[in-house]
Each structure stands twice: as C-alpha cells, then as structure tokens.
Ligand SMILES: O=C(O)CC[C@@H](O)C(=O)O
C-alpha cells in the first residue's frame with residue numbers, strides 16, 4: 382500500500398468521530414505512542430485517535446478503508462517487537478484502545494469475564510479476585526498491558542505451564558473489521574465446532590486483520606494453597622531433571638517453573654530496590670517453583686517440601702528456601718520479574734525470546750553460549766525464563782566497558798547466530814512476544830513458502846486494502 386498523508390480535511394473527519402480531546406496531533410501529545418520500551422523503534426504519526434466506544438472504532442475503520450489510511454491499533458504500549466508502533470517516516474494513524482476499558486460482565490457460574498479490549502490486565506485480575514475467581518495470565522507488565530494487546534500477541538507469561546497462554550484463556554472475541562463491520566463473536570462456549578475458528582485467527586495476529594474491541598476470558602477457581610520455593614542448582618541439566626521430578630510429584634499443582642542464572646540474581650540485587658538474594662550461598666543457576674492447590678494452604682507446603690526433599694536426595698539441588706509468607710512468595714516472584722528491567726542499567730542487551738522442546742534446552746544453551754562467546758568475547762549471557770514451557774529469554778548484556786551502540790549494532794548478527802541454533806533444535810524464534818517489526822524479515826526467511834503464502838492470502842481476505850497495521854508480521858505486498 383502506498384502511504385497517503387491525511388489531508389487536514391481527513392484529520393478533521395477523524396476528529397469528529399472521537400471528539401477534539403481524543404484526537405491528538407501535537408508532537409508532545411503523540412510522543413508516548415511512538416516509542417517502545419526497548420527504544421529500538423521510533424515511529425511517526427499525524428494523528429492518535431482514542432475512541433471511547435466500539436461504534437467509534439467502527440466509524441474510524443470505515444473512514445480509513447474509504448481513504449486508504451493505515452491504522453495501528455495500540456493497547457498499553459508494552460509490546461516487545463514494535464507491533465504497536467507506527468512505521469517510521471509514514472503517516473500511520475494510531476488507534477489507542479485505552480479508553481475502551483469497561484468490564485462488561487462477570488459470570489462466576491459460567492466462569493467468564495467479558496471485558497473491553499482496553500482493560501488493563503491487572504484490573505481484570507482484580508475483578509476476578511473480587512469475585513472469588515482467578516484470571517491466571519501473569520506478566521511483568523500486567524499493571525499497564527491491556528488485554529487487547531495480550532490477545533493480539535497471544536501473550537504467555539509465568540503461568541502458562543498450568544493455564545496456557547492467552548489463546549487458551551479466551552472463549553470469544555468482538556472485532557471491528559477493516560471495513561468497519563463489527564463481528565460479535567463474544568461466545569461463552571467451551572464447546573463450539575461450527576466451522577472455521579475465526580477467533581483463533583485474530584488472536585496472535587498483532588492487529589493485522591482487524592481491531593479486537595472486546596473479549597470473553599476464562600476464569601478459574603482461586604487456589605486455596607499457594608507456595609513458592611527458590612532453589613540453587615549447579616547446572617541447567619539439573620534444572621531439567623528437577624522439572625521432570627516436579628511434574629511427576631506436583632502434577633497439576635505445578636503452576637510455575639522459572640530458570641534464572643547467577644548473573645540475573647546479581648543484576649536484580651544490584652539495581653532493583655528491595656530485591657535481596659534469599660540465600661547466603663551462591664549457585665550457578667536458580668529455579669523458582671510455584672505450587673497452587675485447590676486444597677488447604679498446608680497441602681501446597683507439603684507438596685513443595687516433598688519435592689525439595691526428593692531433589693536433595695538425588696543431588697539435584699545445592700540449596701533451597703521456601704517462602705514463609707505470601708509476602709515472601711511475592712518477593713521471590715518480584716525478583717524473577719525484575720530480570721528484564723535489571724539488565725537495562727548494565728548497558729545494551731541483545732534479546733531473544735525463543736523456545737525449543739523442553740528436553741533440548743541444555744543442548745541449545747551450551748551451543749548458543751559457545752557461539753555467542755566466540756562472536757563477542759566478554760559478553761555477559763543472562764538467559765532466564767519459562768523453562769517449563771521451553772521458553773528461554775536468551776539475553777546477552779554487553780561486555781563491561783563496551784560501547785553500547787556498537788554492541789547493539791550487532792543485534793541482527795547475534796540473532797542470526799542464536800536463531801540458527803534454535804532452528805536446528807526445531808524451536809521457535811518468537812515464543813511469546815510476537816513478530817511485529819522486529820522479526821518480520823526473519824519470519825519471511827524461516828517459515829516455508831506455503832505457510833507464508835497462506836498467511837498472505839488470509840491477510841488479503843480480511844484486509845484487501847492493506848490498512849490494518851501494515852508492515853507488521855508480514856511484508857507489505
Ligand atoms: O525482556 C525479556 O527478554 C523478557 C521479558 C518477559 O517476557 C519476562 O519473562 O520477564
């Protein structure tokens with residue numbers, strides 16, 4: 382699609398839909414919508430629209446498709462791959478969902494919550510909790526991420542092991558199509574085999590097929606027992622052996638199993654206020670084990686005790702602590718969730734969000750470490766993450782004293798090295814953050830031609846004018 386700069390008349394027409402207070406044009410007003418947290422992408426826009434009703438989204442898209450105006454949907458702007466950022470040097474209009482933030486209904490019998498796409502994830506969690514239920518999606522940015530973005534990227538996070546990712550947590554969607562038509566797919570059914578699953582096409586599509594405006598999300602019983610342990614280990618192999626043990630001994634009670642390296646503990650304790658190393662001893666690797674049960678608080682305690690005793694007997698752990706209160710559980714999780722922000726003060730960090738089959742993690746890590754250290758001697762590898770899902774954030778901090786920009790300039794080169802090893806192990810180059818702009822060209826290289834062709838045909842069927850988030854996920858034709 383060619384870029385059309387909206388004329389003053391067109392900007393006026395868009396403005397009339399949302400009202401002048403919700404059509405932002407000045408550089409200082411639009412600036413927060415144009416950069417992402419990693420600072421890798423900076424977009425341009427003539428206009429940010431903040432509709433307050435689904436009907437307004439519909440009118441915006443009608444006008445956009447008539448005038449061939451590119452639209453970039455944006456939620457909390459917490460995405461890691463710049464899918465939510467308008468293209469640089471183009472005139473994409475940003476459509477912020479932030480004012481569509483109403484919880485429409487909670488049904489504790491049917492175990493669902495129906496909400497606008499602009500609801501903040503933490504508000505959904507709180508609403509569920511207030512009604513004696515759990516909404517399990519949990520991520521570091523949950524205080525600002527919005528569920529439309531979580532759906533559009535099929536967000537994962539720390540509870541996927543037990544509850545699945547956003548795709549598994551969604552029963553129905555409401556979507557405004559590029560034509561402005563509203564698809565009401567807000568079904569609450571666990572069973573519905575009536576034709577193609579349109580919902581699953583929009584989840585993970587990163588706003589390239591339409592704008593998600595509402596969703597039916599699944600709720601779960603609130604666990605009665607909850608316990609967190611933190612164990613120090615000598616190797617990634619032992620972490621995997623411990624995971625196998627934990628899966629058998631804890632069964633469905635195992636709700637989190639996260640890996641952290643010693644370097645990550647050093648970064649968090651150095652830079653994140655209030656984070657302390659819970660152990661006096663130091664270990665090459667750590668795992669955080671989260672157990673939740675529908676029985677008593679003691680049952681979670683017992684399960685985790687049994688696991689740690691069995692693991693110690695087998696020599697799988699060097700040391701371990703069990704949280705003595707819910708506040709201590711939160712503190713351990715806070716340390717884990719601070720891994721990413723704690724890397725920032727250490728200079729540049731080249732990131733990878735990869736997955737491999739769980740049993741291949743040790744081999745992948747060993748090969749990637751060797752290749753990265755050859756390419757960048759002195760690199761500080763801080764690989765952590767959702768090891769139980771096979772998802773590692775294989776992040777690399779710059780060597781001490783290195784030039785940040787020169788280091789970051791090697792981003793693509795290092796990605797190519799690490800991703801080649803991921804692919805050799807039949808893994809994925811984007812486990813939970815999506816493709817956006819960052820991995821678009823790489824996707825085009827790694828997916829078979831037939832898959833890319835099918836994706837292009839789907840895109841064309843939904844959005845023949847190419848106005849929906851162009852240049853994201855797929856190359857523009
Ligand atoms: O910054 C990262 O690489 C990962 C962020 C996030 O997905 C996490 O698991 O902490």
Ligand SMILES: [Zn+2]
Pocket residue numbers: 538766767774813
């Ligand atoms: Zn993650």
